[in-house]
Amino acid sequence: MKGIFSIFRKDDKAFTGLESAIVLTAFVVVAAVFSYVVLGAGFTTSDTAKKTIDEGVKQTTSSVEIAGDVIAKGTASTSVDYLIVTLQLTAGQSPVDIGANNASGLMVVSYTDNATYNPRVDWSQSFIGASDGDNVLEQHEKVELNITVPAGAMLKTPATAVNKEFKIEIKPSVGAIVPITRVTPPQIDAVMNLK
Known part of the structure; x- marks a missing residue:
């Protein structure tokens, strides 16, 4: 076993x-x-x-860019009252809602010179060329901003309006700020191209 x-x-x-x-x-x-x-x-x-x-x-990245020159409008050969800037979308960017005017708050424009800073100046807009009627800046559209120079700025004072450097900052709701620095000419005219 x-x-x-x-x-x-x-x-x-x-x-x-x-x-x-x-x-x-x-x-x-x-x-x-x-x-x-x-x-x-x-x-x-x-x-x-x-x-x-x-x-x-x-x-x-900047959503908008300057399309053309900056135009200044003067009165009585002594002061600059309005600045005109034309904007368009940069290549490949999405549409930007700029609002109907300054009150909507979607886009802010500020003004600076060596004596004045205004973080929110008045402006109005009008689309030029092809537009679909809304307040959205889209590809192949251009918008013209008519910016009011603030009261008290050097450009509004007759003695200091000539040969003065100023800066405008366009702040869209999306994207980088677009700074614009220009100098007024030695003689103030009704319409001036600030290159």
Whole structure:
């Protein structure tokens, strides 16, 4: 009898291999779950980074640009009362809602010279050329801003209106600020092209 049961002797070799296979399978499953979590977090982070980069590019690139010259309108050969600037979209930019006028607050124009700073001057707009009738500046449209020089500015004073440097900043609702710096001519006329 002893010979028959000798084939059932205690041998742990097979169990050791089976236990190793189970442990190896557990490691593979844990590694797969961990890699899935890490990849998911990476995709979420990269998507958030992409949105941040896109928003940053949109805010730092200029949405509008000057189309043509800056025109100054004077009265009585002594002062500059209005500045006319024509704007268009820069290439590849999305449409910009500029609002109906200064009161809507979508686009702000500020004025600066060496004696005056006005963060929000009055302006009006009129689309020139092709336009679809709304207040949104779109591709192939141009808008003319008629900017009122603020009271008390050097350009409004007869003795200081000539040869004076001033700066206008056009601040659209989206995109970078468009700075415009010009100098008035030595003689004030009814219409002046400020190059």
